[in-house]
Amino acid sequence: MPAQVITITSGKGGVGKTTAVANLAVGLALEGAKVVCIDGDIGLRNLDVILGLENRIVYDIVDVIEGRCRLKQAMIRDKKLPELYLIPAAQTRDKNAVSPSDMNRLIKDLRNDYDFVLIDSPAGIERGFKNAIAAADRVLVITNPEISAVRDADRVIGILEAEEKGPGALIINRLNPALVKNHNMLSAEDVLDLLAVELVGVVPEDENVIISSNRGAPVAFDAKSRAGQAFRNIAKRLRGETVPFLDLDHTGGLWQQFQRLTGRK
Amino acid sequence: MSFFDRLLGKKNSADNAKERLQLVLIHDRTDLTPAELDSLKDDLIATISRHVEIDAQSMRIGVQHDGRSQRLVADIPLKTTRRRARRSK
Ligand SMILES: Nc1ncnc2c1ncn2[C@@H]1O[C@H](COP(=O)(O)OP(=O)(O)OP(=O)(O)O)[C@@H](O)[C@H]1O
Ligand SMILES: [Mg+2]
Numbered sequence: 001m002p003a004q005v006i007t008i009t010s011g012k013g014g015v016g017k018t019t020a021v022a023n024l025a026v027g028l029a030l031e032g033a034k035v036v037c038i039d040g041d042i043g044l045r046n047l048d049v050i051l052g053l054e055n056r057i058v059y060d061i062v063d064v065i066e067g068r069c070r071l072k073q074a075m076i077r078d079k080k081l082p083e084l085y086l087i088p089a090a091q092t093r094d095k096n097a098v099s100p101s102d103m104n105r106l107i108k109d110l111r112n113d114y115d116f117v118l119i120d121s122p123a124g125i126e127r128g129f130k131n132a133i134a135a136a137d138r139v140l141v142i143t144n145p146e147i148s149a150v151r152d153a154d155r156v157i158g159i160l161e162a163e164e165k166g167p168g169a170l171i172i173n174r175l176n177p178a179l180v181k182n183h184n185m186l187s188a189e190d191v192l193d194l195l196a197v198e199l200v201g202v203v204p205e206d207e208n209v210i211i212s213s214n215r216g217a218p219v220a221f222d223a224k225s226r227a228g229q230a231f232r233n234i235a236k237r238l239r240g241e242t243v244p245f246l247d248l249d250h251t252g253g254l255w256q257q258f259q260r261l262t263g264r265k
Numbered sequence: 266m267s268f269f270d271r272l273l274g275k276k277n278s279a280d281n282a283k284e285r286l287q288l289v290l291i292h293d294r295t296d297l298t299p300a301e302l303d304s305l306k307d308d309l310i311a312t313i314s315r316h317v318e319i320d321a322q323s324m325r326i327g328v329q330h331d332g333r334s335q336r337l338v339a340d341i342p343l344k345t346t347r348r349r350a351r352r353s354k
Contacts, residue, residue, distance in 0.1 A: 006302060013329070146282075147285065147286060150286055151286060151289060151290065151293065153292070154290050154293060155293060157333070158293075158294060161333070167333070180279070182277070183277035183278070183280065184278045184279055185279055186279050186282055186283060187279070190279065190282075190283050193283075194283065194286050194287065194290060195333075196330075196332040196333045244338045264275045
């Protein structure tokens with residue numbers, strides 16, 4: 001089967017795109033899938049440090065596109081998971097070094113040899129975002145339960161609809177159950193109500209995310225952490241498994257909501 | 266939320282955020298500002314009044330949403346029914 005190409009984007013910066021790509025890549029590879037992740041944030045390379053692979057970079061995506069190396073030479077194999085690869089972003093200042101058709105060409109060469117290609121999009125809705133969604137079969141929009149992040153997610157979902165990139169599916173990241181309980185943070189259900197798209201996962205605020213980024217080993221390796229569990233569950237859902245949602249806001253209604261949105265009973 | 270907040274009718278902040286987002290998303294999605302909606306309403310009143318007599322004071326217009334699709338909904342009471350009723354007496 002050809003690879004599923006999945007892009008993670010958000011509109012607003014800093015909501016957890018890079019964290020999600022790294023953790024979903026690890027989660028999928030732990031399940032035995034062959035995964036390539038691509039850092040699409042040209043000029044602001046970060047996926048390499050989150051995966052702990054920054055010391056192994058020789059070539060980057062722009063080197064491949066401009067013909068300075070072969071695709072395989074720019075693919076860095078993970079230290080622990082032999083079926084996980086990273087194609088790093090370039091640190092050039094020229095944001096136009098990559099075009100949507102470059103991305104299509106590059107990803108076409110990956111489709112037959114891997115199960116998943118995950119693309120980390122930059123923030124915003126400009127060129128880098130367009131590049132990141134060009135070859136996507138599926139776009140995941142990530143947001144925080146916070147007013148400006150939800151608004152920007154809605155803009156992006158609207159653009160995806162207009163560009164016929166499907167309705168998009170949602171990851172809610174950094175949900176703080178205590179705040180939700182006090183009614184001082186939008187609940188996952190509130191966010192779903194507002195955005196009216198399919199939900200693929202809810203990831204709690206978890207200090208282990210920062211601790212594991214410090215170490216360069218994504219939190220998904222830690223099966224005991226709440227965020228790690230949540231990312232692993234999303235990875236399973238991307239593979240087509242049905243996995244119940246963690247009961248984060250103790251409302252218990254989220255699972256039903258998910259079933260309603262996906263038309264399952 | 267404290268007892269006093271409730272006493273003062275103060276809403277919790279999550280409800281606040283949700284309500285504000287509901288409004289802002291309608292305008293983001295339709296590119297229709299509240300001022301433009303008002304001027305649309307005036308145009309509608311002018312056009313419809315050329316055909317039937319309407320109760321412009323109690324006319325209402327707004328954007329409703331069903332999932333991600335938006336619908337412009339207008340409720341326009343007519344004045345003609347009363348006249349007809351009188352005539353049939
Ligand atoms: N679930 C979480 N719990 C706690 N911290 C988190 C969580 N998710 C992300 N973070 C932290 O939030 C910060 C931003 O995350 P990240 O870099 O993944 O966002 P981004 O969307 O890729 O940002 P940018 O738009 O700059 O590319 C990081 O410091 C990360 O460790
Ligand atoms: Mg990032």
